[in-house]
Structures are given as structure tokens and as C-alpha cells.
Amino acid sequence: MTNLLEAKGLHAAYGETKVLHGIDFAIRQGGVTALLGANGAGKTTTLRAICGMVRTQGSITLDGRRIDGMATEDIVRLGVAHVPEGRGTFMELTVEENMRLGAYTRPAAQATADFGHIFRYFPRLQERFKQQAGTLSGGEQQMLAIARALLLRPRLLLLDEPSFGLAPLIVQEIFRILKRIREDAGVSMLLVEQNAALALEFAEDAYVLETGGIVMAGSSAEIARDEGIRRSYLGY
Ligand code: ATP
16 A cells, blocks of 8 residues: 655654654554654644644655645645644634534535535534534534535545544444545544544544654554553553
């Protein structure tokens, strides 16, 4: 399988604060890669680096084309959609308005045509279409954030802790939907998760990040079997 995205020698910093110290990683075409690690390891920063939202050094290529140094909007247009930590939902706007904003790179008529497609995955968003996003449950807000990203017709979805703060049953539902999205549309994913067991079950490949460096890379199965990783991140 070829790689959709490759990062080589990737550094990232906020002003003088260096967060990533020259990491290498890849996301396979059609694959799901998990990025694990403790709080503050640099997982969110890695997603922000891919989107051009933080100053970087080193190279990031999408299908062999350099995207590091490009404006976020151009990276989005090339098919990279970010579902940020905290979901980035506009609470005072309706579900419909949030979805229209999500599709900002595409002609309105095309985006509207895609709503039906999105509702097949997220029927609850159709039920709540005219409702203010702030009135949605946490799970519904996560669904809306994913729906907004899908309206960009991405090739790569960057998911920042989709399970955060949600009840186990809702988390299961969201991962079932992500699996369907992946199977139907072949969307590749980079998944940041605190819930390492869940992430390793969903992804084929994984990286473990510690204070801005990669301490382990391999197949999810390999990583799940590693005793040190199990102790540090999986809690068994
Ligand atoms: P978490 O699960 O807590 O989000 P993370 O692995 O995603 O952890 P990052 O959010 O990438 O970690 O943060 C990595 C480091 O960068 C932390 O030490 C954090 O304090 C620092 N950091 C994050 N955002 C900024 C910012 N905007 N300005 C300065 N430092 C930042």
C-alpha cells in the first residue's frame, strides 16, 4: 500500500516553545493510523502541523506533493479535513448553518446535495437540522464536527480525540460510523486518542509519541502486544 501522507524530520514550535523534535511518520492510502501518547506529548500539535496551523520545519507530503508551508485553506482544498479537539462547533448557529460552514470550499448546491449522504451516517443531525448546535448532546456535537469535515469531501480525516467526554455507548456508535465512512469512501484517517485500546482496535498502524519524539511505531497489533506500552498507555 502506498502512503498518502509522509512527514519527515518534522519539527513544530509555538514561538520559542519547541513541541515536535524531528518526527517521521506515514499514513497509508485508505489506512487508519493512530497517534498515541500522554497529555502534552504533542499529538494535537502534530495534527495542527499537518494543517499548516503551527510553524514547522521538515517535510510533509500528501501524495508526494509538499504541503508544509502551505496555507491551511490550500491544504484543506487538497483534501485534508481536521476535526479539532473541542470540535470547533459554532454553538449559537444551527446544525444546518454549521454544516454549510463546513462545506465552505465547495459550491453551495453541491454541498446541499451531500447533506442527504451525510444524514445516512448521522440521522440524528437530520432530526436536529434546524436546532441550535449548543442544544445538542456531546455525542451529537461530535457527529456534527465529523459531518462538517466530511462535507469537504476529504481524502484524509484528522481526528482529535473523537471519544473525549462521551459515554461508552456513544463512543461505540461514533466508531461504528467512522468505520462505515472508511469502508464506503476509502477516507484515510489519522486518529489521536487518549483511549489507546480503542484506537489500536480501530487503526492498523500506530505511533507512540512522548515529549515530541516517537518512541514506538508499528502495526497496531504489535504495539498492543508491547508490555511497556500496555503498562504506560493501556493500563493493563
Ligand atoms: P493533550 O492530550 O493534552 O492535548 P497533546 O499530546 O495533544 O496533549 P499538545 O496539545 O500537542 O499535546 O501540546 C504539546 C505541548 O505544547 C504541551 O506542552 C503544550 O503545553 C504546548 N502547547 C500547546 N499549544 C500551545 C500554544 N498554543 N502555545 C504554546 N504552547 C503550546
